[in-house]
Amino acid sequence: QSALTQPASVSGSPGQSITISCTGTSSDVGGYNYVSWYQQHPGKAPKLLIYDVTKRPSGVSNRFSASKSGNTASLTISGLQAEDEADYYCSSYTSSSTWVFGGGTKLTVL
Amino acid sequence: QVQLVESGGGVVQPGGSLRLSCAASGFTFTTYGMHWVRQAPGKGLEWVAFIRYDGSNKYYADSVKGRFTISRDNSKNTLYLQMNSLRAEDTAVYYCARSGRNYYDRSGSDSAFDIWGQGTMVTVSS
Numbered sequence: 001q002s003a004l005t006q007p008a009s010v011s012g013s014p015g016q017s018i019t020i021s022c023t024g025t026s027s028d029v030g031g032y033n034y035v036s037w038y039q040q041h042p043g044k045a046p047k048l049l050i051y052d053v054t055k056r057p058s059g060v061s062n063r064f065s066a067s068k069s070g071n072t073a074s075l076t077i078s079g080l081q082a083e084d085e086a087d088y089y090c091s092s093y094t095s096s097s098t099w100v101f102g103g104g105t106k107l108t109v110l
Numbered sequence: 111q112v113q114l115v116e117s118g119g120g121v122v123q124p125g126g127s128l129r130l131s132c133a134a135s136g137f138t139f140t141t142y143g144m145h146w147v148r149q150a151p152g153k154g155l156e157w158v159a160f161i162r163y164d165g166s167n168k169y170y171a172d173s174v175k176g177r178f179t180i181s182r183d184n185s186k187n188t189l190y191l192q193m194n195s196l197r198a199e200d201t202a203v204y205y206c207a208r209s210g211r212n213y214y215d216r217s218g219s220d221s222a223f224d225i226w227g228q229g230t231m232v233t234v235s236s
Binding site: 001003032033034035036038040045046047048051052053055057087089091092093097098099100101102103104 | 160219
């Protein structure tokens with residue numbers, strides 16, 4: 001049950017777009033369309049942004065979008081805003097009937 | 111409103127035990143699977159355990175298998191995590207989270223941890 005691989009940090013200026021990658025294996029990310037993404041502000045609980053690879057829950061801004069290719073999933077945030085500064089985590093269901101999270105990515109809005 | 115409230119955290123010595131609770135409200139608890147997820151200080155999220163809506167199946171991370179037990183009381187709308195043989199590396203904020211699939215109408219998805227509690231801190235230290 002190794003954690004999915006995410007970049008430790010990314011940054012961007014307001015209005016720009018950034019992409020966070022999430023790399024797993026054929027036993028998790030590549031094997032199922034059960035990838036989700038979470039935003040976590042300091043001291044707060046995580047918030048669901050994306051599920052089933054590309055689906056956004058109601059109430060989540062359409063500035064958040066996601067995709068998957070092979071064993072790598074990606075989250076894109078367009079039109080960066082100051083409030084997007086947070087930690088972001090991916091998650092995937094696995095072939096062991098368990099779930100695994102990525103190590104997390106700290107987004108800095110310059 | 112839809113809400114999860116954890117309780118039961120605290121300071122415990124290595125080798126000790128603790129039971130966490132997660133009280134659910136605002137939704138039909140009996141139709142959703144539930145997770146426990148933890149986060150060590152300054153670290154990322156780690157999935158801990160999952161229980162199906164009816165308690166029929168339970169799954170655990172290797173790091174807690176054999177030491178932790180997830181359970182639920184659907185008559186009390188409450189999820190539990192019994193933690194035994196605690197180690198320093200179990201120190202973390204423990205969150206309960208709802209699985210997004212509604213097993214009554216099959217809506218939603220198992221991939222979504224769609225509702226989270228505020229977390230309860232567990233510190234394992236002598």
